[in-house]
Amino acid sequence: MSQISCWIIYNGNLPQKKFMDFAQWTAAAAQKKGIRPHIIKNNDLLVMFRNGQSFLAGHLKDEMPDFVLFGDKDIFLARQLETLGIPVFNSADSIEICDNKSHMYQTLATNGILFPKTIIAPKVFGELQDESHYETVIREIRFPMVVKEAYGSFGMQVHLVQNEAELLALMKTLKNTEYVFQEMVASSYGRDVRINIVGGKAVASMLRKSETDFRANVSFGGKTEPYTPTKEQEDLAAACAVAAGTAFAGVDLLFGEDGTPLVCEINSNAHIRSIYECTGIDVADHMMDYILRTIPS
Incomplete structure (x- = not known):
């Protein structure tokens, strides 16, 4: 039986360390599970149309993987890979929903999910x-x-x-x-909860707090600590992932005035180093386990 292979795609025009870090981190998780990973820039795979048909152009076009972990937001490339019959995580449709906040909030409202006005x-x-x-x-x-x-x-x-x-x-x-x-949401000024959802279940969670900014993001100086979400928070985060169609998601929740959790946003390409450093939980391990359960054997 041949070894399962995967492509891990990142954006070649985003040279910042954190984007390559995600690719390398998930590649290491794949190797631990016996998967052969190949890290690829999105600009190494070009979507081409000719004679009324679509193709992949580039030097990798004839080396199809068993699945793709799509760490980018190049929706047209993700959709082309799906057209070729390759399982893509997350799907092009779910990335598209999460990538545009207007689309995301409209999707949440369609599914009756609470978020700020x-x-x-x-x-x-x-x-x-x-x-x-x-x-x-x-x-x-x-x-x-x-x-x-x-x-x-x-x-x-x-x-x-x-x-x-x-x-x-x-x-x-x-x-x-x-x-x-x-x-x-004044009651959540400078703080939120990040919950990582994999396959519809919460696998890791942390509280993010900032003393200097209304945003709790680590990129703006937010500090993290392990956090045990309530069932209401877990259910809300899982409902977000289902509504957006994501296999994996980092869902950010706010603390409502009366204690009711509210959705801040859904991240289809959530980076996972900070939550590992905070909790010791490697979300990438859960992602690979889910993929292996999901892809055709």
Whole structure:
């Protein structure tokens, strides 16, 4: 019986250490399970169309793996790999949902999942010419409010707005960038819970706290500590993963005013070093076990 092989795909245009670290970390987990991993840049695999058909172009196009661990957000490449019949984790559809916060919140609402009051900014082409919608936004969301760009990771592209002048200035700066307006949950200022879900179950959890920023992300100085989630928190995080269709997800939860957990966001490409360093739990081991149970034998 031949050894199971996998591709671990990362973005070749993101040279930061943390992206390669995720690829190497999961490759090591694969090897521990007897899987032969191959770390590949997304720009080594190009989606090509010819004569009404689609292909992979590049020097790896004839070496198909048993599955792909997709550590990137190149949705069209992920979908092309699925078209070739290769199991992809996470799926292209689930990455697409999580990658765009407007899409993500709309999906959560469709599934009745609780998150802070949110308004999707209307579509803008070029410069912002008509700002009349801001009156509705202020009336419904109130200050202070959080403005989240639709695309962004690690707490980046998230802005705290204190008043009308700041809001109008930011709207003009963002122009035709997609974004959402969201109420700030004061009871969760500078703290949240990250729960890693694998195969619909919580496998690791940590509390993140910041003394200096409304965002609890480690990238902005947040500190972590092991955390035992309540059943309500675990169930909510698992429901998020199901709604988004993710095999694995890092779900961030806020502490609501009355103690009710609220969803901050779902990460389909959650990095796992920090939660390992915090809890000693290697989420990648759980990911590989799940994949081996799932892929055709």
